[in-house]
Amino acid sequence: MMSSKPTSHAEVNETIPNPYPPSSFMAPGFQQPLGSINLENQAQGAQRAQPYGITSPGIFASSQPGQGNIQMINPSVGTAVMNFKEEAKALGVIQIMVGLMHIGFGIVLCLISFSFREVLGFASTAVIGGYPFWGGLSFIISxxxxxxxxxxxxxxxxxxxxxxxxxxxxxxxxxxxxxxxDMCINGVAGQDYWAVLSGKGISATLMIFSLLEFFVACATAHFANQANTTTNMSVLVIPNMYESNPVTPASSSAPPRCNNYSANAPK
Known part of the structure; x- marks a missing residue:
């Protein structure tokens, strides 16, 4: 004989996880629709993911997307480069002027080195070697x-x-x-007096300019070497920790609440 008692179905609560993160902008019981995007969070994440540019001398920031690293170069690089930029221009102008003076005085030395009949001119080994010309050209190029x-x-x-x-x-x-x-071998008998006097004066002037060129070239080479070697130093790479999570949820000051819902299904 079958019982007339109604069969009771056990009530089962099935919990379904909420696919949307809690937000302070949502009212209680309101579910964020699928496909909606929190534009504020996305903008904040994009700003924090972008590395900040550093404008100090010798420090540069990586601007390539997706890397998220900041590259820092030794600050001495900026100092060496600034020293070279400040000094090289003035020293270069001095070198150009010295080169032009060498060529001009070299032409005069060539003219007084000729002998006329029995009168000897100024004997110049510098003119024979062509120093005033190839030396002056080299100084102008430098x-x-x-x-x-x-x-x-x-x-x-x-x-x-x-x-x-x-x-x-x-x-x-x-x-x-x-x-x-040139200043030592001249002054013998049979040479023109005025040619020897002029030649020694021009040789002394060119020697002073040559000494000036020597020190100027050494100083310029020193600054250029510093600017060249410091740019080859190793680069320090600092990883950007914000790049791994470009979109960060906004912080909520409201107490945590349960956005789950239950479904009653009879067996």
């Missing part, structure tokens, strides 16, 4: 490269200025020796 490097500041121009200033310093040292020889 000065031009230094001025160009101080304006554009490219690695190629800095290296070119460094190399040419080393060559110019060597040529200036050789020129000083040749001009000293």
């Amino acid at each position: 000065g031009s490269l230094s001025v160009s490097a101080s304006k554009e500041l490219s690695r190629c121009l800095v290296k070119g200025s460094l190399g040419m200033n080393i060559v110019s310093s060597i040529l200036a040292f050789i020129g000083v020796i040749l001009l000293l020889v």
